Amino acid sequence: MPQFETRRPVQHTPDQMFDLIADIEKYPEFLPLCEGLTVRSRKERDGKVLLLADMTVGYKAIRETFTTQVLLNRAERVIEVKYIDGPFKYLDNRWRFEPLPEGCCSVHFFIDYEFKSRILGALMGSMFDRAFRMFSEAFEKRADTIYGNA
Numbered sequence: 001m002p003q004f005e006t007r008r009p010v011q012h013t014p015d016q017m018f019d020l021i022a023d024i025e026k027y028p029e030f031l032p033l034c035e036g037l038t039v040r041s042r043k044e045r046d047g048k049v050l051l052l053a054d055m056t057v058g059y060k061a062i063r064e065t066f067t068t069q070v071l072l073n074r075a076e077r078v079i080e081v082k083y084i085d086g087p088f089k090y091l092d093n094r095w096r097f098e099p100l101p102e103g104c105c106s107v108h109f110f111i112d113y114e115f116k117s118r119i120l121g122a123l124m125g126s127m128f129d130r131a132f133r134m135f136s137e138a139f140e141k142r143a144d145t146i147y148g149n150a
Contacts, residue, residue, distance in 0.1 A: 002112075002113060002114070002129060003111070003112040004109075004111050004129065004132040004133070005108075005109065005110045005111075006109050006133075006136055007106050007107070007108045008107050008109070008136045008140065009100060009104060009105070009106050009107075010104060010105060010106075010107055010140050010143060011104050011144075011149070012103075012105065012143045013099075013103050013104070013105060014077050014097035014098065014099050014105040015077075015097075016143060016146075017097050017105055017139070017143060018074060018095075020139060020143050020146065021079055021107075021139060022049075022074075022079060024037055024051065024053055024055075025037055025038075025039060027055070030138055030142045031139075032131045032134045032138060033057045033058060033059060033127070033128075033131045034055060034056070034057060035056045035057060035058045035063065036054075036055070036056035036065075037053060037054070037055045037056070038053065039051050039053045040052040040053060040054060040067075047073075047074065047075055048072060048073050048074075048075075049071075049072040050069065050070070050071055050072075051069070051070040051071075051072070052067065052068075052070075052084070053068055053069075053070055054066070054067050055067075055068065059127050062120075064086060064087045064120070066083070066084075066085065066086025066087060066088060066091070067084040067085040067086055068081050068082060068083055068084055068091070068093075069081070069084055077096060077097040078095065078096050078097075079094070080093075080095075081094070087116055087117065087120055088113050088114060088115055088116060089113075089114040089115065089116045090112075090113065090114055091112070091113040092110075092111065092112045093110065093111045093113075094108075094109075094110045094111075095107070095108065096108040107136065107139070107140075109132075109135065109136060111132060113128075
């Protein structure tokens with residue numbers, strides 16, 4: 001039942017960070033361990049967007065693909081990820097973007113997961129923990145590249 005949570009102030013607006021993290025098809029370009037991402041479906045309703053996506057993560061010779069449902073809720077500045085299928089017993093992931101003064105925001109990232117296989121958990125667990133710690137930095141660097149340094 002590994003869990004990781006962080007709040008990170010960034011020099012970009014909540015809308016900019018929401019857009020950046022909602023653009024999941026770009027993840028393989030900059031996100032650690034992400035080797036591929038395919039959006040299978042996209043539905044819009046009531047101002048929210050619901051995606052069904054497959055993400056492939058890899059580390060050395062290990063490759064795993066898992067399917068998630070991603071709910072993009074711009075009005076509430078929240079992105080919720082629901083696990084559908086793959087190597088996990090469960091995965092719960094949420095992003096929240098809170099405004100700060102001077103056009104900045106706090107990015108809140110939370111993930112809780114467990115692998116189905118104890119062997120896979122042992123092989124990938126510590127690497128996943130390190131990757132999640134790098135995620136915030138990777139997204140912030142990506143925002144600086146796209147939106148410029150504040």
